[in-house]
Amino acid sequence: AQKITQTQPGMFVQEKEAVTLDCTYDTSDPSYGLFWYKQPSSGEMIFLIYQGSYDQQNATEGRYSLNFQKARKSANLVISASQLGDSAMYFCAMRDIRFQKLVFGTGTRLLVSP
């Protein structure tokens, strides 16, 4: 069965610093995709970054990068140069290619301070 684990319920970071949000996953499917979403207080879900299980390089999207360590089954999100607007809930998710099931972790609440 698929499982996503986010062990950090909350993280604090100062503005302009980098922060790493942890995510580990478990699946028996060799083909899967990993996603990170941001959820501000408004409730909307904003897609940030994607990593495929066969991708050789770590994904990057602007200030977001994904530290993908397949052997350890981890897909940590790195946010560089944090901004006040980065304060939000962050969710890691995984979708398997066989059943197309998309499961989410419990989330990490990030607070960026001035």
Added chain:
Amino acid sequence: SQTIHQWPATLVQPVGSPLSLECTVEGTSNPNLYWYRQAAGRGLQLLFYSVGIGQISSEVPQNLSASRPQDRQFILSSKKLLLSDSGFYLCAWSETRGQMNTEAFFGQGTRLTVV
């Protein structure tokens, strides 16, 4: 372009009343469709997902059900609501099997309060 519509945005229902939440997607065909529930300050719990018309996978046994009467329509229902059904319900869609590098797109959500 593709869009997803979910309504209503907020709903207050008494215990024991029925529920029907509707989600429709435009601009794509044969999408994967998902229903999630999010308790206050918590993660997204996958309730149901569908990879095609009439194909519904249930993840959590409870008093909710889902149907997909049309290709781009996904309905979440209950015959009798419980207090524990309160939460933020999110509908999402993604491209179909074989296209792994596409994210899921979410509706604006329905905030359900059972009183």
